[in-house]
Amino acid sequence: MSAAEENPLLDEFTRKEYEFGFTTDIDADTLAPGLNEEVIRIISKKKNEPEWMLNWRLEAFSVWQTMEEPEWAHVQYKKPDYQAISYYSAPKSKAPLGSLDEVDPELRATMDKLGISMEEQKRLSGVAVDFVMDSVSVATSFKDKLAELGIIFCSMSEAIQEHPELVKQHLGTVVPVKDNFFSALNAAVFTDGSFCYIPKGARCPMELSTYFRINEAGTGQFERTLVVAEAGSYVSYLEGCTAPQRDENQLHAAVVELIAKDDAEIKYSTVQNWYPGDAEGKGGVFNFVTKRGICEARAKISWTQVETGSAVTWKYPSCILKGDGSVGEFYSVAVTNNAQQADTGTKMIHLGANTHSTIISKGISAGNSQNSYRGLVQIGPRARNARNFSQCDSLLMTDTSGAHTFPYIETKNPTAHVEHEATTSRIGEDQIFYCLQRGLTEEQAIGLIVNGYAKEVLNKLPMEFAVEARKLLAISLEGSVG
């Protein structure tokens, strides 16, 4: 038996490495599938990164090689072949479509239902627009305004070039390279993401939205986001978009790090509506995200998420409440339908005294999906008078779907107050019939009932986002009661 037969992976590895040598020219700007040190060097070089950045990536890669893909989450999927993924692809200059008529009609129908304007639909689906688009001018005037306040909001690549000191000082301090399998992979190969810096005492006057940014570079498969709020500053950051995102990348392993210094506040809202796959879950996105924030004294971090997309979601936006009197919040609505699986929740790590945390999680399971809440509340020995309140509710739309709750509570300080409430309910056919009898359509009925159920979380979203998120919930669950 030859060495290659014995270890096909190794064979592929070496063969692919060879191919790379020929794909670095400008015309063919996509790397052949495979991951090794050389690939990382190429990514770093293409992005013209300083040496410290390259070294950081290489270290991450060597750590990643020693790690194993986690299996503890309540999800089942075929593990991706990490050597079959291409780790670098230049921003796509896809031939723009001639008109909206060429866009996938299903995609358009959803955008119509969400109330997205024609112009916006064109932009989102890559239709050529033959006049200066509103969003461009909006984005520009908005950057000027931020610059006046000293706020930096740019892509991660740009930040590495323009603000290397800030990046170097903070990157990987909240989610260390070694944190987990996916964060190590992300550190090694991330190609872009967002960087946001709010100087001391500044109050960001608008919601910072990736919405403006993301279309410049295309959604990254391995996004890296870093938000730094200096002492006494405030920022509200919106990630994602309610419009459906048909993404051909199956694996997404993003890392988000938030740093809230003394008295700072960061509000981070996410709406995730990636492709969930077909009714069997085939072809959907694997969304394996590490999100974490650290709070210094009296700082506050608030995570709000509405998760309706992806075939498999593995995600626990967390807060390290390091400073005394700091506050962490987590508000989540996770919807799973058809064959979707979600294992999501949060970790509230109370280190400082008088730290408070609130967790409100609303799971909605439809079809044959599985929806799990997994949360850790940890009270450290120094965390006198720490308080936590957790509420985890599950709503079942069908008798073939599952809802699971895995709460972990660890307290090492006797003064802690930890409360946990959980409920599971079944969406009533009685409720739906009651609505129908009053003249609502089934779609309106489900929308109303589900939005009522998720109200506490939706109310935390910025106004404009909340309106779209409400519609999105109804659309995600259309025709799913059984």
Added chain:
Amino acid sequence: MLKIENLHARIGDTEILKGLTLSLGTGEVHAIMGPNGSGKSTLASILAGREDYEVTAGSITFDGVDLLELDATERAVAGIFLAFQYPVEIPGVSNINFLRTALNSIREQREEAPISGKDFLAKVKACAQLVELDGKLRDRSVNEGFSGGEKKRNEVFQMAMLEPRLAVLDETDSGLDIDALRIVSHGVNSMRSADRSFLVITHYQRLLDHIVPDHVHVLAGGRIVHSGGKELALELEEKGYDWIVDAQATEQA
């Protein structure tokens, strides 16, 4: 307005309605009384379009339209309202928001413009007064934490808001104390009009002291076995149902 002919219906393998025939004229109030398990609530559910029941024979027409061809929403749009025996709670959805959604959904399907905020609020105020529903209950989540009486008042409040052509009251008197009964009846009575009909389903005669029907029917064993004027209710109160049911049985034998 409503014509039910030889209606047979079952749930699972159990036949509940066995040849029910009933006719309701415009502007009339009919009461349906009968022993437990006779099929009263089944009739209400079928009229409203609940899909748990299977109609195996017979017909229902509403203003000449085949009602069985319409789904529950379409029936509401056509002007049928059911006051539920057990009104359902919808957490997190305010009563007001619910009603506005319902009202506008019906208007949209009738190709009418949505009601303006001002008109809607004026209407809410007027209808709430009718059943003495205070502001707190209007703003709270639909039926959540309402007492039994408050739920029934809320049903009549919704009925007043939606102005149906046919209102079916399914044991609206159950669980009401005497004051609530008076309030609910007052609400219903003030909605009586020449172009609106009521089908009042009840187990007890006392409701009919307040809502005086034009006709009273006895439903037993899945059929209307006896019909009469309002005085029939009193007779039933006095003698119970057995004499009619027995007479019916003898007749059949």
